C-alpha cells in the first residue's frame with residue numbers, strides 16, 4: 001500500500017497538479033483503508049491537505065483556507081447553477097468508457113445531494129441551493145451534450161497534462177475528467193482557496209468506474225458520492241477529519257466548520273463511531289464512509305460553499321430565477337468579454353406590488369440594449385445576424401421604453417412601472433411572461449448579443 005501510495009503521488013506531482021503544493025499527508029489520501037480499496041490498490045481520495053497560508057489570492061478574511069464565517073453573511077437565498085462538462089478519457093484498448101446515461105445520473109445525484117431533495121438519499125442534508133446541469137453550449141457557442149470522449153492511454157492513466165488540451169474555460173465550466181484518477185476514487189488538485197481557480201488544471205478527477213448511479217465499480221462506492229465528495233472540495237470544503245481533533249476555535253481549526261464534529265481520522269464503512277469526545281460525522285459527504293451512508297452537507301458547510309463561489313469562482317455559477325421569482329431558460333452565448341450575460345429578477349410576482357427589478361450581469365461594457373418581453377418562448381440561435389440566442393417568440397414588445405446602458409461594469413438594473421406598460425400591455429395574474437435583454441456588442445461581428453431568457457408567472 002505504501003508503494004502504491006508513493007507511485008500515486010509521484011504521478012500526480014509529475015503531472016504538475018501539485019507543483020504549488022506541499023505533498024499531501026498520509027491522512028488526506030487515507031492511510032487507513034478498506035479491503036475493497038486495498039484489493040484494488042485504490043485510495044479513497046487523492047485531494048491534498050490544504051496548507052493554510054498557501055493561497056494565491058487576497059481573499060476576504062472570513063472565507064480563506066483557514067477561516068470560515070459561520071454567520072448568515074453567506075446564507076443561500078437563490079439557486080446558483082453550475083454548468084458541467086465531462087471529459088471521458090478512455091484507454092486505447094477501449095476500456096474506461098462512461099455512458100451518457102451514467103453522466104446524466106451523476107448530474108442527478110449532484111442535484112439530489114447539494115439540494116437535499118426530498119425523497120432522495122440526500123434528503124437529510126442542508127439545501128446549498130447549488131444546482132448542476134450538463135453544458136448545452138460549448139466555449140465556441142456550438143450546441144453540445146456536455147460529454148466529450150477521447151481515447152488516449154496516457155490520459156486514461158491520468159498523465160500527460162490532458163487538461164491543457166481539453167479544458168473548457170474553467171472560469172465558466174466545471175470540468176470533470178473520468179479516468180484512472182491516479183489510483184484514487186477521485187481528487188481535486190487543490191481547494192480554490194489554495195490553488196488557481198480558472199487555470200487549465202482546475203478540475204475534478206474521478207475514477208471512471210465510480211461515476212454515476214449503480215456504477216460498475218460496485219458497492220460500496222457505486223452510488224455517485226465520489227463525485228459529490230470531490231465537488232465538495234472543488235467548492236472549498238475540507239475533509240471532516242482535516243486537522244484531526246483540532247482544538248481551540250472550531251472555525252479556525254479542523255475543517256473550519258463547527259457543525260461537523262471533529263474526528264481523529266477518516267472513517268470508513270457505515271457504522272457509527274466516536275473520537276475527539278463525540279460522535280464522528282459519518283453521514284457527511286466529506287468523510288470517507290460508504291456511498292450509501294453519506295447523506296449530508298451541513299448548514300455551515302453550505303455557507304462555506306457559497307462564500308467560495310462568491311469570492312473564488314465568481315464567474316462559474318449563474319443565478320437561477322432570482323430568489324425563486326422567475327425561471328431562467330435558453331442559455332446565453334459568450335460575448336466579447338468572454339462571459340455569458342445573465343438576466344435576473346427580484347421582487348414580488350404580485351403585479352399590484354409593482355416592485356420588480358431586473359438586473360443584467362456580464363454584458364459587454366458601455367453598450368446599449370433593450371429589454372424585450374413576450375408571452376411566447378423561442379430559441380433561435382443567431383437570429384437576424386446576432387451572436388446571441390433569441391429566447392422569445394412573436395409577438396415581442398420592447399419592455400424598456402428607454403435605451404438601457406451596460407456601463408463600465410457590463411451591468412444593468414431596470415425597475416419598470418407595472419402600472420404603465422408599453423403598448424397597453426397588462427400583466428394579468430396567472431399569465432407567464434418571458435423576458436430577455438438584447439444588447440450591442442461592438443467587438444463582435446455581428447455586433448449584437450443577448451442574455452439568457454427568464455420567465456415569470458404573475459399573481
Ligand SMILES: [Zn+2]
Pocket residue numbers: 045046047229230233239
Ligand atoms: Zn477528499
